[in-house]
Amino acid sequence: MTTISRAELERQLRQDRLSQLYLLIGPETYLRRQAAIAIANCALRDTLLREFNDSSFSLSSGAQQAVAAAEQLPMISPRRVVRITDFAKLRETDEAVLIDYVSRPVQSSVVVFSAPDLDKRKKLTKALLEQCVVVDFPPLKDGEAKDWAKQRLRELSLSADERTLSEFINLVGNDVQTLSSELEKMAAAAGETKQLTPELIDSLIARSREHTNFELGDHLLARNRRRALETLHRLLEFGAEPLMLLGVIAGNYHRLAIAKEILKLGSREEVFRAVSMPFFKRDHYIESLRKFDAASIARGIQLIAAADLAVKTSRGTPRLQLEMLVCELTM
16 A cells, blocks of 8 residues: 655656556545546646546446446547546445456556545455555645645735634635635635735625534534534535534634633633634633633543544444534533
């Protein structure tokens, strides 16, 4: 098994170093999708008939068609690209078909498997991890999300100071798909000013924050179980990945622990130097912070860690584990 970082994958593609089998795995869906596109672009750079050599398959329709495409010779091209998704919908009877292919891949095909997570108990997972170049796509940390947002701001010809950008990240969250959509919305609204401002953020995002990850943290802090569950269900319906949402909840508790310790020793101004928070939410955050003691924060972190392990080891569905976690955190 060869595991590389996103940055290493980008370097290899710039150097035209391609592998026959890739496994893109992790909850960061947007970046996984972009990586699959980048691999295909590299493999088919000089191909005139790309539409005949670039195929995508969902395993909900079975594995036979995907493998048949991968085994087919490319048309007037040195390579063919096959992208395969939806492992959760794979029938057990099709596992052997994929295992057989990855054990003897066709030289002229580049096959890209993509999934938010895989059941590590399955033979197919073991085969993929052994035979593929594995690229991990975990949720972005705050600093990584800010770096990505800065790059996207440049592409959109939009400017923002550090404080405003931090406020934007805290309000929107670290999911890149959401960041991209919201930044495009900001660019359209900024018009000729080309400036991301706190006022613009408040006018466009604060009104719709009931649909953001940030609201889930609000309800958990308030121990409002009904609203927290409603928000969780809405986020899942909008396509949010369970592991990403676990990361959001974990991030909230991590910041809560830091803020609680700072508040014991310093002032609220020092709290918000360490924990970025929109101005309109600061008073409420301090009120919530004072209701938590160190023991309840530690208990919350332990519950989040247990839920994370349960999801990754397939103990129940991810949705059920998240629902149980929200219920426990709002007791």
